[in-house]
Amino acid sequence: MTQIIHTSAVVMQAIRWKDSSKIVTFLTETDGLVKLIVRGAYRKNSPLAGRLETLNEVRLVYYKKSSRDLQMMKEIDLVNDFSVLKTDFSRYPFALALLEALKNTLEYAHGDAVFYGFVVEMLHAIAESSVPNVPFIYFLLKLCSYLGFRPYFDNCRGNRQSACLRDMNFFSLNTGNRVCGACDAMDGALERLSRAEIFFLQNLQNERYRRLRATEYHCREWKHVVQVLLRYISVQTDRPLTLKALDLIAH
Structure with a gap:
């Protein structure tokens, strides 16, 4: 039929x-x-x-x-x-990378009206934000949650105390938790994250997505944060995720 x-x-x-x-x-x-x-x-x-x-x-x-x-x-x-996205090369690669990530992680013929609305809102946020990499990172964080493996940056997996924030921490690609260098909960799939990067990810993850167009988050090492999240998605999905659109960003 x-x-x-x-x-x-x-x-x-x-x-x-x-x-x-x-x-x-x-x-x-x-x-x-x-x-x-x-x-x-x-x-x-x-x-x-x-x-x-x-x-x-x-x-x-x-x-x-x-x-x-x-x-x-x-x-x-x-x-x-979305002509603003297509004519502004400080924004265009992030919008293309968003679509590329969806195409490589979502299953076909599985509709979700709420998630669709979120994706469209993220495109608007990339088009309007003064720092377009921020809504893109936010999208990656929420994509992880949507796929069933939300990352946790608030507590160290080893001692469960949010106060355990040293200058250098690690993020476990296997468990999706923060691990500090003083803990015994280390495993073989770790990515380094600075204190500033962790604070950025904590605050951004807790932000409401409809406020992203007007927020003023900044992360100096945003490219490193993106790569950590892409590696995390790759490990969790058992599928390499490389976003070619990000190569268009001027170095």
């Missing part, structure tokens, strides 16, 4: 398929990640081309048949093209 699905969506990726068509991956509000065949996308003067750009927020109508992986698009309307 074929259903007609009406949903909000974000364009994740588009690839050429046959002469005039595309296969487009969307993050949808109703069904999570879906792949749709879009016929006529490459035809001359096609109105579809501008609506299928990566990062576009759209209203989508498509035919859904449970017996097949590729569905068929019926209609699409542009809601927001």
